[in-house]
Amino acid sequence: MRVLIKQDIKNLFSNPVTILFCSIYPLALTLLFGFLFSSQYGEMVSSYDFYGIAMMYYIVLAASTITPITFMEKRLQKGNERIAYAPVSKVQIYGSKLLATYLFTAGFFILDILVLQGIHLVSFGSGVYFWLVLLLYLVLLFFTISFGGAICTIIQNQDLTNKIIGAVLNTLAIFSGIFFPISNLGTWADSISNAIPLKWLLNTIFQIIYDQSIQGYLGIVVITMLLGGICVGIIHKKYKVIS
């Protein structure tokens, strides 16, 4: 299993797009949106604070597009198929891919958060609340990685999976106000925004950081883990090493 995980991580490191997506992209988005909307935020909570938290949240959600790359990127597909000839189980094969994707993305995301927090550009909370926020990001990442895997094992096509996930995610992200205050568009937009669970989760993160409130935290963690587990179950049922 260790050999498989090592190779899957190496494969992720051989893809410049995934590296840029996980390392530079969250920082660049934070700087860009923070700068563009700087006039709309005060000093207590700066635009960099808001967009740092929101963009990390968006990137964690968008990490669901990394799993299809690990599972069935064209340049890796043939090598992945040969693994099936070896005396390793199906669980070891997809388990390694899930774990490798998780370790790869989580490593970069933790680094991004530490950098943003370390240079005092973004506050992800202080003391225990910082760790609770970090844990929530990591639990959510478990779900998004598993979700990406489940969708690609159902669709059996990396490009199509990522197009679908990308389109759905970006639409939901826009309407939940991750990129800009959606309420500016009117009350109808606000109503839609409030109905999207992505917004509830983002609000929970803000509540932990600024209100130091952990109301509903455990429930969110448990439900997210359960949903992630269901996705792993779908992968187990649908995963085919040889297409």
Next chain:
Amino acid sequence: METLLEVKNLSKSYGNNLAVNNLSFDVYTGEILGLLGPNGAGKSTTITILSGLLSYNSGEIYFLGKDVRKNSKQVKANLGIVPQDIAFYEEISAYQNVKFFASLYGLTGNTLEERVKEALEFVGLEERKNEKPKTYSGGMKRRLNIACAIAHHPKLLILDEPTVGIDPQSRNRILDAIQTLRNQGTTVIYTTHYMEEIEQIADRVVIMDKGQKIAEGTIEELLEDYNNINLYCITLEKPIEDFLYLYDIPGVRQITTDKVKKRIKIETDKKADNLNKILSKLLEKGNQIQDMTTEKGNLEMVFLDLTGKKLRD
């Protein structure tokens, strides 16, 4: 001879299409078994089932007497698979590829290093081991495909059309390598639709068509009926309209022509010694002979006799 693999009444269907139909054959330790058949004969499906990657509807497969369904992991550890398609990572070096795949079979440390070196030397890639396979020629990629399958010293090596689309030099190199492996004790199943390759390297042959075994035996056994036959291939200047008079010559068994009726194949009893009579008769009837060759019996003829079609139809 010890039986390494037993396939009994194997059947596999995709919907209504029966890809493998009640197939039975044995593979003996230390032999090269050629699995010969046209495209769509069921060879690759059979190989994929033997590789443990495809379930089957009915039948039994035993590897060293053990049911492969119940001992999948143990069986896989003793198999080396060379699939029809190139199956390795193009972005890491040949050395890293062989090392990674060999390590999946539990090889570690010095043994792993030695086996990787040995496999790369064996296929002639040692000098270019640090290059990425994406820079390799088609033939080199095929050889690396083999190296990835042999580094763990499998008891049974299964090759599925490993010479498709490569130059004759690489093809010969691969065929030589397979014979060397057999001489070193590896048992080999070699599938192809090139009968020349089977004639060159196989100890025994299973001929398949439409998912079924239609013949099995050593090449000598399969060609036994053809040892007493001469096949004359005569090319004429103009199309021949009538050739039935040739059947009056003692020993003539069968006559076929090509579509334009300029090339005529005459199958005769060897003992009849009737070539002079055939040529005289053709000339006598006003035909002009352009060219003539004599063919020996081959597997193509066996296949044609059994199925009424050519291997590459």
